[in-house]
Amino acid sequence: MCGIIGVIGNGPAAPLLVDGLKRLEYRGYDSAGIATIANGKIARRRSEGKIARLEAVLENEPLEGNVGIGHTRWATHGAPTTVNAHPHATDRVAIVHNGIIENFQRLRDELTAAGCRFETDTDTEVVAHLITRNLEDGMPPREATAAALERLEGAFALGILFTGEDGLIIGARRGSPLAIGYGDGEMFLGSDALALAPLTRRIAYLEEGDLVALTRDGAVVHDAAGRVAMREIHLTEQSGAAVGKGNYGHFMLKEIYEQPTVIGDTLSSFYHPVSGDVRLPELPFDLGRLPKITIAACGTAYYAGLIARYWLEKIARVPVDIDIASEFRYRDAPMPEGGLALFISQSGETADTLAALRFCRKQGQHIASLLNVAESTMARESDIVLRTLAGPEIGVCSTKAFTTQLVALACFTLACARARDAISHDEEARLSAARAEVPSRAAEVLNHDERLQELAREIARAETVIYIGRGTGFAIALEGALKLKEISYIHAEGFAAGELKHGPIALVDEGVPVVVIAPSDSLFEKTASNMEEVIARGAHVVFLSDAAGVAALGDRAATVIELPTVDPFVAPILYAIPVQLLAYHVAVIRGTDIDQPRNLAKSVTVE
Numbered sequence: 209m210c211g212i213i214g215v216i217g218n219g220p221a222a223p224l225l226v227d228g229l230k231r232l233e234y235r236g237y238d239s240a241g242i243a244t245i246a247n248g249k250i251a252r253r254r255s256e257g258k259i260a261r262l263e264a265v266l267e268n269e270p271l272e273g274n275v276g277i278g279h280t281r282w283a284t285h286g287a288p289t290t291v292n293a294h295p296h297a298t299d300r301v302a303i304v305h306n307g308i309i310e311n312f313q314r315l316r317d318e319l320t321a322a323g324c325r326f327e328t329d330t331d332t333e334v335v336a337h338l339i340t341r342n343l344e345d346g347m348p349p350r351e352a353t354a355a356a357l358e359r360l361e362g363a364f365a366l367g368i369l370f371t372g373e374d375g376l377i378i379g380a381r382r383g384s385p386l387a388i389g390y391g392d393g394e395m396f397l398g399s400d401a402l403a404l405a406p407l408t409r410r411i412a413y414l415e416e417g418d419l420v421a422l423t424r425d426g427a428v429v430h431d432a433a434g435r436v437a438m439r440e441i442h443l444t445e446q447s448g449a450a451v452g453k454g455n456y457g458h459f460m461l462k463e464i465y466e467q468p469t470v471i472g473d474t475l476s477s478f479y480h481p482v483s484g485d486v487r488l489p490e491l492p493f494d495l496g497r498l499p500k501i502t503i504a505a506c507g508t509a510y511y512a513g514l515i516a517r518y519w520l521e522k523i524a525r526v527p528v529d530i531d532i533a534s535e536f537r538y539r540d541a542p543m544p545e546g547g548l549a550l551f552i553s554q555s556g557e558t559a560d561t562l563a564a565l566r567f568c569r570k571q572g573q574h575i576a577s578l579l580n581v582a583e584s585t586m587a588r589e590s591d592i593v594l595r596t597l598a599g600p601e602i603g604v605c606s607t608k609a610f611t612t613q614l615v616a617l618a619c620f621t622l623a624c625a626r627a628r629d630a631i632s633h634d635e636e637a638r639l640s641a642a643r644a645e646v647p648s649r650a651a652e653v654l655n656h657d658e659r660l661q662e663l664a665r666e667i668a669r670a671e672t673v674i675y676i677g678r679g680t681g682f683a684i685a686l687e688g689a690l691k692l693k694e695i696s697y698i699h700a701e702g703f704a705a706g707e708l709k710h711g712p713i714a715l716v717d718e719g720v721p722v723v724v725i726a727p728s729d730s731l732f733e734k735t736a737s738n739m740e741e742v743i744a745r746g747a748h749v750v751f752l753s754d755a756a757g758v759a760a761l762g763d764r765a766a767t768v769i770e771l772p773t774v775d776p777f778v779a780p781i782l783y784a785i786p787v788q789l790l791a792y793h794v795a796v797i798r799g800t801d802i803d804q805p806r807n808l809a810k811s812v813t814v815e
C-alpha cells in the first residue's frame with residue numbers, strides 16, 4: 209500500500225503532486241508528503257494525517273520547483289508521524305517508497321556503523337543512505353540507484369529525486385506496482401493509472417526488476433538484467449474525472465446504492481444477448497476437464513470465493529480448494545496437473561493474492577483472475593481475466609465489488625456446470641432465471657434501508673455482535689461481521705451456525721445481538737434450531753429471512769427483516785446488502801470515518 213507519484217513538468221509540480229496523492233489516498237492515509245527540487249536543492253513538506261493536512265502545510269509554506277515526488281502512507285515500519293512520513297531525504301536524494309525492505313535492520317546497522325545518522329524509524333531511509341553513499345563514491349544517479357537496489361530484499365516501488373538534477377526522476381519496481389505516464393514535454397510516475405489519468409492517458413507499466421530514468425523528453429527503462437528495455441504504451445481506460453459522492457454522505461452509501469445497476473451491468477457482460485448462454489472470455493483450457501479449482505483471495509474477496517466453493521462443488525461438481533491468500537502459498541499444497549487457480553480481487557494488486565498467483569503459476573496451474581480493475585498487475589499476469597463491472601470503488605469497505613464478484617462467480621459456475629455435464633437443461637434454465645432477477649430484487653432490498661437505520665441505534669450500543677449462517681449464509685455471516693468491525697470498530701464475529709455450540713455460544717449473554725442469516729433453503733430448519741439456542745440464552749436476534757422464513761419463525765426474533773423470496777442459489781447476493789447497510793448506519797451513529805476507517809487501506813500491496 210502507500211501511493212507514490214512523480215512529476216517532471218514545466219509548471220509548478222506541487223499542485224499536480226497533491227492532486228495525484230488525493231487520487232491515491234485509497235492506498236493509505238496516515239501521513240503524506242512531497243519533495244521538489246527548487247534552485248537545485250531538495251525541499252520537502254510533510255504531515256501526519258490525511259492529505260488535507262498536507263495541503264494546509266503547503267498553504268503556509270508553498271513549495272517551488274517543476275520536478276517532484278509525493279507519497280501517501282500506510283505505515284509498516286514506524287508510527288504514522290510527520291518525521292516518519294515520506295519523502296525521506298539526505299542532502300543528496302529524496303525518496304518515496306511503497307513496499308517493505310525486509311533486510312532493513314541489517315542494512316541500518318551496517319550504515320550506522322559506517323557513520324550514517326538515521327532520522328526516522330522507517331525501513332525506507334536505508335535506501336536513501338545507500339544511494340547517497342554510492343553518489344558520494346562518484347557514481348552517477350542511475351548507477352548509484354541500481355547498485356543500492358542490489359542490496360535490498362523485499363518489495364518496493366520507488367521514486368527518487370537528486371540534488372542538482374531538476375530534470376530527472378528515477379523510478380524502480382520489484383514486487384510493488386509502478387507506472388510511467390507520457391505527457392507533452394512532461395513525464396510522470398505513479399502507483400497506478402488512476403493517479404496519472406488527469407495528467408496523461410498514455411501509460412506504460414514497469415515490469416518486475418525495471419529501473420527507469422525519467423527526463424522531460426521521455427523514459428529510459430533498464431530491465432532486471434540491466435539491459436535497455438521497451439515497455440509498451442497503452443491508452444488508459446481510467447477517467448481523469450474525479451469520482452464524486454453525488455448526493456450521498458459517503459462513498460460507501462453511494463456504492464451500496466449502485467449495486468442494482470452494477471450487478472445488472474456485470475450480469476449482462478456474462479450473457480450472450482441472443483442465446484442467453486453464459487459467455488466467458490476465450491479459455492486456453494477445457495472447463496469440462498479441470499481436475500480441481502483452487503481459489504485464493506483476501507478479505508471480502510475471500511468470502512466471495514467461499515460462496516463460489518459451495519456453488520462450484522454443488523452445482524458444477526468440481527472439487528474446489530480455497531484459502532486466504534496469505535496462508536495458501538505457505539501450505540505448499542499439492543496441485544494437480546492442468547488445474548485451474550482462480551484469484552479474486554477488486555484491485556488486482558493485493559500483494560498476498562499476487563504472491564499466491566505467482567506460486568500457482570510455478571505449479572503449472574492455469575491462471576484466472578476475477579478483477580474489478582482491468583489495468584492491474586494480476587490482469588497482466590493471468591491467462592484469463594473475468595471482469596466485474598462495479599466501476600471505481602472508493603470506500604475502503606468493499607460493497608459493490610463483492611456483490612458483482614458473486615454475480616460473476618454465479619455465471620462462471622453455470623458455465624462450468626454445463627461444460628462438465630453436471631446440470632440438466634431444466635435446472636440450468638431455473639438457475640439462469642434466478643440469476644436474471646437479481647438486479648431488481650437487489651433494488652427491493654434497498655427499501656429496507658430505513659428499517660436498518662432504526663435497528664442500527666440498538667446495535668451501535670453493543671460491545672459484541674455475532675452473525676451466524678449455514679452454507680452460503682455462513683460466508684455472509686463472516687462478511688457481515690467484517691463490515692461491522694471495519695467501519696464501526698465494534699467487535700463482531702461471524703460463525704457457522706452449527707459451530708456455535710462448540711465454543712462461540714459462550715459469548716452469548718442477555719441482549720447480545722445475533723444476526724441470523726436464514727433464507728428458506730435446505731438448511732433453514734437447522735439454522736432455526738441454532739437461533740432458538742441463542743434466544744434461550746437471552747440474545748437479541750435480528751432475523752434476516754424471506755416470506756416463508758418469516759411466516760415460520762418471525763415471531764421468535766426481536767427484529768425481523770423480510771427479504772425478497774428468491775432461489776437459494778442467488779440468496780447470498782441479496783443477503784449481503786442488509787449487512788452492509790446495517791454496518792454503515794451503525795458507523796454513522798458512532799461517528800467514525802466511514803470511507804477511510806482507521807488502520808485500513810483499500811489496496812494492500814504489502815504482505
Ligand code: G6P
Pocket residue numbers: 506507508509552553554555556557558561604605606808809810811812
Ligand atoms: C483490503 C480491503 C478489503 C478487501 C481486501 C482485498 O483489506 O480493505 O476491503 O477485501 O483488501 O482486496 P482486493 O483488492 O484484493 O479485493
